[in-house]
Amino acid sequence: MSIHKKIVDDFVANDVKFITTVPCKQLAGVIDEVEAHPDIHHVPSNKEDEGMGLCAGAFMGGKRPAIIMQNTAIGVTLNTLATLTQFYRMPLPMLISYRGELREPVACQVEMAVHTKALLNQFHIPTYHFHKESDADELDAILKYTFMCNKPVAILTDASFWGGYGDQ
Amino acid sequence: MIRSEILREIAPVIRDHLVVCNIGLPSQELHMIDDQPSNFYMLGTMGLSSSIGFGLALAQDKTVISIDGDGSVLTNFGTLPTIANNVTDNYILLIIDNGSYGSTGDQPTYAGKKTSLSAVATACGCENVVECQDVDTPKVLQAAIDSKKMTIIVSKCDSGNIKLPVITMDPVVIRDRFMKAVEA
Numbered sequence: 001m002s003i004h005k006k007i008v009d010d011f012v013a014n015d016v017k018f019i020t021t022v023p024c025k026q027l028a029g030v031i032d033e034v035e036a037h038p039d040i041h042h043v044p045s046n047k048e049d050e051g052m053g054l055c056a057g058a059f060m061g062g063k064r065p066a067i068i069m070q071n072t073a074i075g076v077t078l079n080t081l082a083t084l085t086q087f088y089r090m091p092l093p094m095l096i097s098y099r100g101e102l103r104e105p106v107a108c109q110v111e112m113a114v115h116t117k118a119l120l121n122q123f124h125i126p127t128y129h130f131h132k133e134s135d136a137d138e139l140d141a142i143l144k145y146t147f148m149c150n151k152p153v154a155i156l157t158d159a160s161f162w163g164g165y166g167d168q
Numbered sequence: 169m170i171r172s173e174i175l176r177e178i179a180p181v182i183r184d185h186l187v188v189c190n191i192g193l194p195s196q197e198l199h200m201i202d203d204q205p206s207n208f209y210m211l212g213t214m215g216l217s218s219s220i221g222f223g224l225a226l227a228q229d230k231t232v233i234s235i236d237g238d239g240s241v242l243t244n245f246g247t248l249p250t251i252a253n254n255v256t257d258n259y260i261l262l263i264i265d266n267g268s269y270g271s272t273g274d275q276p277t278y279a280g281k282k283t284s285l286s287a288v289a290t291a292c293g294c295e296n297v298v299e300c301q302d303v304d305t306p307k308v309l310q311a312a313i314d315s316k317k318m319t320i321i322v323s324k325c326d327s328g329n330i331k332l333p334v335i336t337m338d339p340v341v342i343r344d345r346f347m348k349a350v351e352a
Contacts, residue, residue: 018227041226043254046246053216054250057188057223057232060208060347065223083212084220088343 003133003162004029007095010136012039014143016066016093018058020044020051024070026097026162031068048073049080052092059090064147066093071100071116071156072109081123085152093146098129098156103164120154127154130161169302170328171237171264172197177306178262185313186232186350188221190240192271194264196332198235206349209335209342215244218261222251225259228350231313232258238265238279245288251320252293260312261320262305268327286322294320302326 001009007030011019018041021031034042041063045051048069055065073096085092099106100113120127126149128142129135139155146153169177171194179202188208189195195209210217218241221234241247241263251261267280279285286299296317300308302325312319335342 018223043223043226043250046250047244049213049216050219050244050246050250053213053219053244053247054223054226056216057220057225058227059223060220060343060350061224061227062350063227080213080216084210084216087212088339090343 002029003136004033006136007139008033008037008040010139010143011066012037013140014064014147016064016143017041018043018055018063018065019068020054020065021068022046022048022051022070022073024097024099026099026157026159027068027070027095030095034068047076049077052077052080052085055092056084056088056090059092064091066095068095070097072112074116074119075112078119078123081125081152086123089150091147091150092152093143094152094154096154096156097162098158101158101160103159116156125152125154127156130155130157133161135161169325170330171266171270171325172201172330174264174302174305174323174325176201178309181306181310181313182233186224186230188217188224188232188234190217190236193329193332194235194237196335197330199335200332204349205345208346209337211335211339211342215240218247218251219244221261222247222254222256222259224350225256226254229258230350231260233260233262233309236261236263237270238263238267238285239269239277241285242277242279242283248289248292248294251318252289252295255295255318257316257318259318260309262309263320263322264325265322266325266327270327270329274327274329280327286320289320289322296320298322299324
């Protein structure tokens with residue numbers, strides 16, 4: 001089974017049926033699986049804070065949500081995470097491509113990478129880092145944890161996890 | 169008419185529906201005029217009333233009305249293409265367009281100058297876009313609910329505010345009673 005399919009199967013097994021995405025090259029395979037899965041309502045967002053608004057609404061409508069985005073989005077969404085997701089105590093699994101880590105070809109990505117974990121820590125957001133493919137074995141438990149505690153939870157997935165950047 | 173007068177007029181129209189209300193004075197006004205468990209008051213996060221309401225409409229079947237402002241839509245323009253391309257007929261976006269940032273001291277917005285939010289919504293692909301005058305808002309809103317078609321309403325009104333207290337209800341209480349209203 002591909003890692004993309006395993007991730008999406010874990011979402012579905014945990015009743016996550018509403019997923020919004022803002023694309024990243026590393027996340028393309030997962031986004032394809034999300035789009036193709038008959039049990040998932042996939043609504044692409046134009047910006048990640050907009051996506052978190054959609055997720056808040058979907059949660060209050062009875063559907064478990066998730067957002068898939070790049071780590072640069074942490075800079076975009078801090079206000080929304082604090083004043084909507086955390087203030088109203090809502091669960092939100094965030095599957096995040098961790099750009100700017102080892103094997104990154106684009107220097108500018110490193111500028112947000114160095115702040116990513118510090119910001120998540122400052123905002124008291126439980127954070128998990130997938131570096132090897134076997135790290136994804138914890139995804140099921142992370143999703144259960146997220147919906148147990150009603151918090152936003154970050155799952156950072158770096159280039160090594162996805163098998164590098166190919167031919168760049 | 170100013171926004172609070174429109175809210176007073178539409179209160180009987182929206183009372184039995186799920187309402188997501190914009191941050192700041194709009195939520196404070198609606199809370200004072202006609203507090204209902206089926207009202208979700210935004211205490212922060214400018215711009216996301218349309219997105220929260222739209223996610224709610226996509227997730228369940230009851231009619232959802234997002235009450236938004238021109239300034240808030242301007243800050244989350246990406247919402248309009250998302251709404252246009254994921255049609256759900258239980259959703260109404262009511263933009264109360266007074267051409268100003270009311271909660272922060274009535275600074276003018278571009279919607280009060282050259283930018284037409286109804287033209288933007290149409291250009292984004294929204295199919296039922298109605299621009300109306302303040303006094304016609306209850307009638308237009310009721311017609312949109314009855315039509316069972318996703319509708320974007322831009323209600324043009326005067327800028328101006330009334331003095332009223334902030335909402336002190338705990339956000340988790342707002343959310344919990346709202347979710348019970350959704351399920352009821």
